[in-house]
Amino acid sequence: MTNMTTDQLVKEIKRKQSFLCIGLDVDLNIIPERLLKEEDPIFAFNKAIIDATHQLCVAYKPNTAFYEAYGIKGWQALEKTIDYLNENYPEIFTIADAKRGDIGNTSTMYAKAFFEDLAFDSVTVAPYMGKDSVEPFLAFKNKHTILLALTSNQGAFDFQTKTVENQELYKQVLETSKTWNNSENLMYVVGATKAEYLAEIREIIPDSFLLVPGVGAQGGNLQDVCKYGMNDSVGLLINSSRGIIYASKGNNFALAAANKAAELQKEMKAILG
Amino acid sequence: MTNMTTDQLVKEIKRKQSFLCIGLDVDLNIIPERLLKEEDPIFAFNKAIIDATHQLCVAYKPNTAFYEAYGIKGWQALEKTIDYLNENYPEIFTIADAKRGDIGNTSTMYAKAFFEDLAFDSVTVAPYMGKDSVEPFLAFKNKHTILLALTSNQGAFDFQTKTVENQELYKQVLETSKTWNNSENLMYVVGATKAEYLAEIREIIPDSFLLVPGVGAQGGNLQDVCKYGMNDSVGLLINSSRGIIYASKGNNFALAAANKAAELQKEMKAILG
Numbered sequence: 001m002t003n004m005t006t007d008q009l010v011k012e013i014k015r016k017q018s019f020l021c022i023g024l025d026v027d028l029n030i031i032p033e034r035l036l037k038e039e040d041p042i043f044a045f046n047k048a049i050i051d052a053t054h055q056l057c058v059a060y061k062p063n064t065a066f067y068e069a070y071g072i073k074g075w076q077a078l079e080k081t082i083d084y085l086n087e088n089y090p091e092i093f094t095i096a097d098a099k100r101g102d103i104g105n106t107s108t109m110y111a112k113a114f115f116e117d118l119a120f121d122s123v124t125v126a127p128y129m130g131k132d133s134v135e136p137f138l139a140f141k142n143k144h145t146i147l148l149a150l151t152s153n154q155g156a157f158d159f160q161t162k163t164v165e166n167q168e169l170y171k172q173v174l175e176t177s178k179t180w181n182n183s184e185n186l187m188y189v190v191g192a193t194k195a196e197y198l199a200e201i202r203e204i205i206p207d208s209f210l211l212v213p214g215v216g217a218q219g220g221n222l223q224d225v226c227k228y229g230m231n232d233s234v235g236l237l238i239n240s241s242r243g244i245i246y247a248s249k250g251n252n253f254a255l256a257a258a259n260k261a262a263e264l265q266k267e268m269k270a271i272l273g
Numbered sequence: 274m275t276n277m278t279t280d281q282l283v284k285e286i287k288r289k290q291s292f293l294c295i296g297l298d299v300d301l302n303i304i305p306e307r308l309l310k311e312e313d314p315i316f317a318f319n320k321a322i323i324d325a326t327h328q329l330c331v332a333y334k335p336n337t338a339f340y341e342a343y344g345i346k347g348w349q350a351l352e353k354t355i356d357y358l359n360e361n362y363p364e365i366f367t368i369a370d371a372k373r374g375d376i377g378n379t380s381t382m383y384a385k386a387f388f389e390d391l392a393f394d395s396v397t398v399a400p401y402m403g404k405d406s407v408e409p410f411l412a413f414k415n416k417h418t419i420l421l422a423l424t425s426n427q428g429a430f431d432f433q434t435k436t437v438e439n440q441e442l443y444k445q446v447l448e449t450s451k452t453w454n455n456s457e458n459l460m461y462v463v464g465a466t467k468a469e470y471l472a473e474i475r476e477i478i479p480d481s482f483l484l485v486p487g488v489g490a491q492g493g494n495l496q497d498v499c500k501y502g503m504n505d506s507v508g509l510l511i512n513s514s515r516g517i518i519y520a521s522k523g524n525n526f527a528l529a530a531a532n533k534a535a536e537l538q539k540e541m542k543a544i545l546g
Contacts, residue, residue: 025379027382063375063379063382065373065375065379065380065382065383065386066379066382068382068383068386068390069382069383069385069386069390070390071348071352071386071390071391072345072348072349072352074386075344075345075348076345079344079345099373099374099375099399099402100338100372101372101399102336102338102370102372103424103425103426103428104426106298106336106338106339107338109300109338109339109341109342110338110341110342112342113338113341113342113344113347117341117342117343117344118344126372126374126399126401126402127401127431127432128399128400128401128421128424128432128433129372129399129421129424129426129428129429129433130426130427130428130429130430130431130432130433131427131428131431132426132427132428133426133428134428148401148402151376151401151402152376153376153377153402153403153405153406154403154404154405155376155402155403155404155405155406155407156402156403157403158400158403158404158449159400159401159403159437159442159445159446159449160401160402160403162437162438162442162445163437163438164432164435164436164437164442165435165436169432169435169437169442172432172435173432176431176432
């Protein structure tokens with residue numbers, strides 16, 4: 001959808017019995033060779049994945065790096081992908097995984113790019129530059145700003161978990177962001193590889209949605225994430241990218257992706273039930 | 274240039290008696306109306322600015338937000354701008370002000386986008402995700418990664434200046450980044466609005482180049498920045514964006530930009546002499 005509320009997202013989660021987000025990180029070196037003959041191989045791949053999996057997930061998350069790496073053609077593929085989602089599957093929550101952030105007027109340009117021009121429901125944003133770099137995103141009504149808090153990579157321990165004024169930096173980010181204008185439009189990135197941190201995170205932001213990468217390829221565990229991170233409105237979007245979209249590198253890739261997504265959806269259904 | 278070394282940059286600074294960087298942050302709502310009739314107004318604006326100012330500066334810095342906000346047309350204008358610079362003014366150091374950063378394999382995609390596909394000399398990168406989000410950029414030979422340390426905006430005080438293990442977070446970023454692989458390819462963003470911090474920053478990174486935004490429109494002072502931030506190889510790139518490119522909003526905008534750039538170059542020449 002292009003203006004999806006959190007309530008609508010929760011409704012979709014309950015209807016589909018899934019809080020799965022599929023990462024559309026398309027690498028032309030990995031996708032089936034026959035797709036390379038298509039006019040737009042990236043979009044052809046995404047379309048096949050989306051058509052095969054849309055009933056099993058509630059969100060798709062293209063990471064912009066994988067599109068920018070192919071220049072104008074990549075940007076076109078990103079545009080086609082989000083247009084295809086908004087036209088054919090308006091019930092889907094869309095995330096531009098862009099990790100942007102800049103001084104005020106510049107962040108407004110990024111927000112326009114992702115919320116208006118591309119019409120995503122949400123965008124990921126980095127917190128390092130503080131309040132006036134994030135508020136321009138938060139100013140958009142019925143759009144969601146997903147702030148990096150605790151990421152799934154090893155480098156998260158370089159700064160995010162360091163102690164700042166008696167609490168870890170990522171907790172400081174959570175606490176501080178709650179005071180920003182329109183903070184009700186915030187969601188947060190919290191890596192599944194650090195599931196044990198989720199209990200303390202939930203003390204600071206009990207109601208917010210969390211986008212959780214790192215299940216699957218990066219080693220995070222779904223049961224642990226749900227045990228510590230789930231709230232009354234579910235409050236979780238679990239992302240899997242490579243584990244689903246590259247489940248098979250053969251011509252049956254879309255079916256293989258659907259099977260992998262179905263496995264996760266089944267696990268989620270059991271947890272929700 | 275597409276593979277400019279720091280030595281070559283220093284040589285250009287001495288030859289031109291300038292360490293000015295001009296920010297190409299093109300906003301179609303501000304540029305002269307007659308340009309809107311051009312096939313590519315953003316590129317037409319940039320070309321006029323570049324042709325009028327290239328002898329007065331050593332670097333240009335397009336901020337990617339201003340291009341992404343115009344979708345595919347914006348990305349095309351960015352591509353044309355960097356191609357125009359590399360073909361016609363190979364002595365110019367080019368900076369993609371993109372503030373990117375993601376987990377390892379994804380950062381590699383961003384690095385490819387800016388270093389290979391677009392052939393910039395350098396790109397700005399955010400530090401929040403730590404070592405494995407920055408090293409993929411550093412792995413590119415004769416390319417420069419400009420890490421956000423202390424930014425020029427008010428939000429810099431939200432996290433960057435908070436104390437982490439007995440020193441401010443931005444100092445922790447400086448110290449830690451020195452231990453990363455290929456750290457000799459690092460430069461740093463330090464805002465001119467915080468010139469008084471530069472003396473202590475120079476104690477940690479005496480030799481690195483600093484990209485200094487915030488002179489002019491944001492209120493930073495050139496004399497102060499040089500007093501505390503200059504090293505034996507100059508070590509500074511002072512950026513001005515709006516103060517130069519929007520010096521006039523009339524048809525004489527390129528001439529007005531050149532006059533403004535010449536004022537700054539004259540000040541820089543006096544400081545270098």
